[in-house]
Amino acid sequence: MKVASELVWVKDENIYTSAGISAGIDLALAWVEEDCGATIAQEVARELVLFLRRSGGQKQLSVTLSAQASEMKAIQELQVWIMENLRKKLSVQVLADRVAMSVRNFERVFTRELGKTPSHYVLQMRAEAARRQLESADQGLKQIAVACGFGSTDSMRRAFWRSVGTTPHKYRRQLYSPPNRVSSSSGRWP
16 A cells, blocks of 8 residues: 555545545545636635645644633634734733633643643744635735734734745645646646
8 A cells, every 4th residue: 555645645547545624625626626616626625615625734724723722711712712803912920811811820730731832822823814814815015914913924924824834925826826727647736
């Protein structure tokens, strides 16, 4: 058996395999393209807010969906508040004060509950908000950076890269680029 670990899905004659749930969606989009054409497949991908083609190294698209929800009500409420206040200065001190904890205890509890530090979580949520704005608005990168609470387009680009696995510019270009044809035997996109 030969494993193509860099691919998200593979077609070998009449056998298809995929690397998981999201890769299964990628494979389903390839089937839509085979059966209905590239235009319909691109429309379906846009409706699902997905790329028609995703490279094997690209991270999952929704950080918000993949973030574990805390079982602590105070942290759950803080998560909602963070998403509603991304433009504000969201220092660890501000967040700790919001849930009436010391900074040290808050960092420990937050990291235990969500598996990441408060600062990392805020950056991921800002990158997620930027991703959604890139998909739904014609705003420039500077306006999106400001709206999502980034100090600059450079800081947005760095956080976006760590969270999504590509730059905001490349993400927008890939999201709205016209489709290419799939190779008939490898699942590779030209």
